[in-house]
Amino acid sequence: MVAPYITDGVKQRPSYTAPVNVDVFDRPSAGALPTHLEKFSTSPSSELTEELDSAAEWLGVQVEEILLAALGRTLGRTRGEGTVTVDVTGGHxxxxxxxxxxxxxNHPMGPTEMLQGAHAALSVAPGRDSAEAELLLNVAIAELVDAPAGRA
Structure with missing residues (x-):
């Protein structure tokens, strides 16, 4: 198959510089993003831990799958629908x-489908069969900043 001929006047040249402020829909401009990365951790309350453990046992899934499904739903509601890359670790x-x-x-992705998506995402990660998981959020924002994604 041969690509159609496009004159030089129509071809888009790659841009190696970005405007100072880029507004993407309702998201903050690139200048409003933090200049450094921070790690935030907190201890869950005993009530939350018991609820998550009970839900995981009742549903027959891992707690990590419930948390990933909830993260996917939250990001879908706040940042928009699509996909996001998340780093997961095992015992190391x-x-x-x-x-x-x-x-x-929203629908058609109900709670069951969100859990199935989280289960499928975790099942393809190497070394996930026996190791206990630890979640590291690594949200890629390459559209806004030309820098490596950060861990939160």
Missing amino acids: RWLSHPVTLICAA
Whole structure:
């Protein structure tokens, strides 16, 4: 197959510089993003831990799958529908694997489909069969900033 001929006047040249402020829909401009990355961690309350453990046992899924499904739903409602890359680790904190998580705000992606998507995302990560998971959020924002994604 031969590509159609496009004159030089129509071809788009690659841009190696970005405007100072880029507004993408309702998202903040690139200048409003933090210049450094921070790690935020908190201890869950005993009530939340018990609820998550009970829900995981009742549904027959891992707690990590419930948390990833909730993250996908939250990002779908706040940032828009699509996919996001999340780093998951196993027993070794230094070894993380990126998985693609579906972000959806409403139907047709109900709670069952969100859990199935999280389960599928975790099942393709290497070394996930026996190791206990630890979640590292690595949200790629390459559209806004030309820099490596950060961990939160």
